[in-house]
Amino acid sequence: MSSREVEERSPLMGDSSPGERAPNTALRELLQFKVYKKRWFVLSLLCLLNCSNAMLWLTFAPVADQSAQYLKVSLNAINWLSVVYIVVAIPLSFGATWMLDIVGLRATMLLGSWLNMGGAVIRILGCLQPGQIFYGVVFSGQTLAAVAQPLIIFTPTKMAALWFPDHQRATANMMASMANPLGILIANIASPKIARTAQQLPLLMLVYAVVACVSCFLVTMGMRCSAPPTPPSASAEHSTSEPFRHGFKLLLRNRAYLLLLLCFGSGVAVFTCFSTLLDQILCVQGYTNDFAGLCGALFIAFGIVGAALLGLYVDKTKKFIEAIKVNMSLSAMVACAFTVVCLMQGQKVAVAIVCALFGFFGFSIYPAVMELSVECSYPVGEATSAGLVFISGQVQSLIYIILLQALATPIAESPRLTCTLAPQSWKVPVMLLSALSAVSSCIFLIFFHTPYRRLEAEKAAIYGTGQGNGTAASENK
Numbered sequence: 001m002s003s004r005e006v007e008e009r010s011p012l013m014g015d016s017s018p019g020e021r022a023p024n025t026a027l028r029e030l031l032q033f034k035v036y037k038k039r040w041f042v043l044s045l046l047c048l049l050n051c052s053n054a055m056l057w058l059t060f061a062p063v064a065d066q067s068a069q070y071l072k073v074s075l076n077a078i079n080w081l082s083v084v085y086i087v088v089a090i091p092l093s094f095g096a097t098w099m100l101d102i103v104g105l106r107a108t109m110l111l112g113s114w115l116n117m118g119g120a121v122i123r124i125l126g127c128l129q130p131g132q133i134f135y136g137v138v139f140s141g142q143t144l145a146a147v148a149q150p151l152i153i154f155t156p157t158k159m160a161a162l163w164f165p166d167h168q169r170a171t172a173n174m175m176a177s178m179a180n181p182l183g184i185l186i187a188n189i190a191s192p193k194i195a196r197t198a199q200q201l202p203l204l205m206l207v208y209a210v211v212a213c214v215s216c217f218l219v220t221m222g223m224r225c226s227a228p229p230t231p232p233s234a235s236a237e238h239s240t241s242e243p244f245r246h247g248f249k250l251l252l253r254n255r256a257y258l259l260l261l262l263c264f265g266s267g268v269a270v271f272t273c274f275s276t277l278l279d280q281i282l283c284v285q286g287y288t289n290d291f292a293g294l295c296g297a298l299f300i301a302f303g304i305v306g307a308a309l310l311g312l313y314v315d316k317t318k319k320f321i322e323a324i325k326v327n328m329s330l331s332a333m334v335a336c337a338f339t340v341v342c343l344m345q346g347q348k349v350a351v352a353i354v355c356a357l358f359g360f361f362g363f364s365i366y367p368a369v370m371e372l373s374v375e376c377s378y379p380v381g382e383a384t385s386a387g388l389v390f391i392s393g394q395v396q397s398l399i400y401i402i403l404l405q406a407l408a409t410p411i412a413e414s415p416r417l418t419c420t421l422a423p424q425s426w427k428v429p430v431m432l433l434s435a436l437s438a439v440s441s442c443i444f445l446i447f448f449h450t451p452y453r454r455l456e457a458e459k460a461a462i463y464g465t466g467q468g469n470g471t472a473a474s475e476n477k
Contacts, residue, residue, distance in 0.1 A: 036228045039163040043172055045222055046152075046159055047179035048215045049109065053116050053152050054183025055190075055208050056123075056145040057085050062191040062293070063204070070127070070198040071135045081142045086394055088146040093391045096150035100158050101247070101381030105226040112151030113216040119145030120205075120212035127202040145212075150387070153180060157370045157386040165232040166458060167315055174311030174367035178304045181363070185300045188293060233458055247380035251388060256376045256450035261392045263448070264369050266440035267328065268393025269400040270335065270433055271363055275299065276401060278355075281426045284411065285345050295352055299359035306364025318455060320372040324365050325445050331362030332441040335434040342430060362437075378453035400436070404429035 060067045060081045067078045100108050119141045126137030156176035164172040187208075195204040251257050278299075279292040310327065314320050334357045341350045370386045377385040408424040 034228075034230050035165050035168075035232045036163075038228065039172075039232075041222060042159060042163055043176060045215070045219050046109065046155055046176045048211075049113055049116065049219060050152050050156075050176060050179035051183035051186070052120075052208075052211045052215045053112075053145060053149055054180045055187045055211060056116065056120055056142070057082060057149070058184050058187035059123075059191060059204065059208055062188050063195045063201070066195050066198040066201060070201045071138065073135050077135065081139060084139070084143055085146040085149055086398065088143060089150050090391060090394050090398075092147060093150045093154070093387055093394070096154050097381075097383045097387035099151065100154055100383030100387075105155065105158055105162060106223050107226075108151050109155060109219050109223055112148045112155070113219040115148035116145055116152070117209075117212045117216035119143070119148065120209035124202065124205045124209055127205050150390075153177075154383050154387045154390065156367070157374060157382045160371075161233075161374065161382045162227045163232065166455065169233075170315040170320075170368060170371050171311045173371055174307050177367040177370065178307050181300045181304060185297060185304075188297060188300075247384050250380055251377055251385060254377055256448060257373065257385065259444065259448050260369070260373055260376065261389055263328075263440045263444040264365075264389055265392030265396045266436060267331075267362065267365075268390075269396035270437045270440075272393070272397040273400050273404055273433055274338075274358065277404065277426065277429075280424065281342055281430060282351070284424070284426060285343065287348070287351070291348060291351075295355040298352055298356040299363065301359070302356040303359035303363030306360040307367055310364050310368050314368050314371070318452065320368055320375060320452070321448065321450070324368055324372060325448070327361045327365045328441040328444055331358060331365075332434075332438045334358045334361060335437040339430050339434040343427060375452040375454050376450040378457060400433075404433065407432065 060078050064075055064078045067081075068075050071078075096108070099111075122141030122144060123138050124141075126134040126139075126141060128134070156173045159176060160169045160172040190207075191204060194207060195201050275296060278296055282292045282295070306327075310323055314323050317323075334354060338351075338354045338358060341347050341354050344350075369389065373385045373389050374382050404426075407429045408426055409428075411425045
């Protein structure tokens with residue numbers, strides 16, 4: 001129903017009879033909410049920036065041998081170029097959430113884009129001349145890009161709340177969030193294609209730096225304000241209504257939020273371990289690195305497809321809890337299936353299908369969970385509620401990886417092995433991984449219940465009694 005139709009047909013516009021309910025001032029204002037076409041431009045900027053940062057993160061992992069050869073360092077040193085993202089993200093995440101909720105969206109995106117570009121440019125300087133001293137320059141650039149990650153990866157929920165109406169928030173959050181794994185997928189495909197030899201590593205750095213520079217230029221020139229002239233929803237007008245410190249205290253007293261923090265953080269850790277250790281798990285059964293890379297690509301690609309479908313569904317139905325519970329349960333079942341098929345030889349089709357399903361059901365719930373974290377914690381700022389969930393996932397990821405590596409046991413050499421260094425048995429770690437997935441899913445399925453606080457606040461603002469089913473929005477041309 002358009003705003004013009006509402007004015008003609010609604011008795012709340014001043015034509016009500018004495019027996020009817022008096023006009024609601026908030027309703028009159030909210031029925032005139034406008035959404036702006038520029039929101040899609042802002043979303044595109046964030047997608048490009050998120051994708052660029054992920055490409056910088058995974059630049060070296062797919063070409064570890066070439067990178068170690070060119071920079072004259074060990075493979076362990078090359079691995080640290082990726083691990084530094086996790087290490088840096090944990091302490092800086094609190095500052096990133098504070099900046100988003102207090103300083104604003106525009107300042108956060110500008111700072112993130114410049115740090116991202118600065119890191120990419122500094123890395124090129126380290127590749128001009130091979131040698132260990134230049135590895136330090138590359139590592140410094142990588143660290144600077146890692147500092148930008150929390151500023152970028154926490155932004156989708158805030159951007160969706162400020163720029164998009166309630167029936168598009170989950171979709172916008174999904175698109176911006178899934179740009180990060182899309183960047184990882186691009187890096188996994190592009191890095192081996194560009195840097196076929198060690199001498200081509202500077203070219204690889206240059207290509208990714210160009211993307212970072214373009215994204216920084218577009219954000220700097222195109223991001224003129226943190227929010228549109230008028231809010232797209234009732235909650236957008238009060239997206240930072242609670243001070244940061246007080247909001248943090250409210251989250252610690254919110255039982256539903258803490259349960260989400262623990263269960264989904266465990267899920268993020270399971271997916272991180274799966275992506276990190278997949279090659280080492282499969283090589284023991286004779287699967288090649290190329291096949292492991294294919295499985296990782298299927299995991300990400302199907303996760304993006306699943307996130308798109310789930311985002312559209314929850315935007316239309318607002319059934320966040322039901323959709324997430326179903327997907328978490330199915331992902332736990334797929335994790336158990338992976339435990340079986342990954343220990344078998346010559347089952348490429350089964351392993352590939354399981355990896356694809358694991359991404360489709362499990363990896364795809366990330367954007368929906370970010371929206372649910374806001375719904376169950378409103379009026380706490382979006383960046384604070386979504387950011388702490390991400391931090392929980394990062395912390396649990398480190399714990400899980402250390403634990404699983406400690407449980408892996410060395411095995412004797414065998415003709416079927418495709419591992420180049422120190423093959424290990426991952427039978428017990430993989431079983432533990434599926435058990436953790438099942439336990440966290442069961443806890444969430446049984447104990448998680450919460451009202452949708454943000455949606456209820458919007459309905460209450462319109463109807464006064466909390467009853468209603470949406471607001472009218474018009475496209476500003």
